[in-house]
Amino acid sequence: MNHPRFIVDNNVGRLAVWLRVLGYDTIFINPIADSELLEIAQREQRVVLTKDTGIMQRRLVASGTIEAYLVKGSDWRAQLAQVMKAYRLDASGQFTRCVRCNGVLEARDKEAVRQHVPPMVYRIQEEFFACPGCGRHYWQGSHWQRMSRAVHHILQHRSALAGEAAG
16 A cells, blocks of 8 residues: 655644654654745655645645645644544554654664663663664653554544544
């Protein structure tokens, strides 16, 4: 399946993090002018996610040259549920992208991360990942578990969440 690639407007920035958690290629630049956002979207064939009705009225969007989705509501969970429903997204690529810079994570040998993770984490964890772009390191600790539970909740309730935001 060909997964959509996104560019997220400043007014729904948290959505970018959670799309990355799900494994979707998502650009978020803050600040960014609307014209630059649309230029990147067109050049890289990305879907624009925004709450800005003005962007939806721009010629390139209104004509269908650039695909854009108008996100409703202010709760990131409901926003994510809307986008997941609209684009039939799943969580099969979960935790494969860096939440900070969008890079694709790479597995790292435990010894290679010794200097990059807290000593306690090094002792109790066996599996590590790193972002080749920004150098951030990841492991399946308590933060990962909380994020997994949040994603699971959204997957189970996405229709209700998406409906709440639209109503």
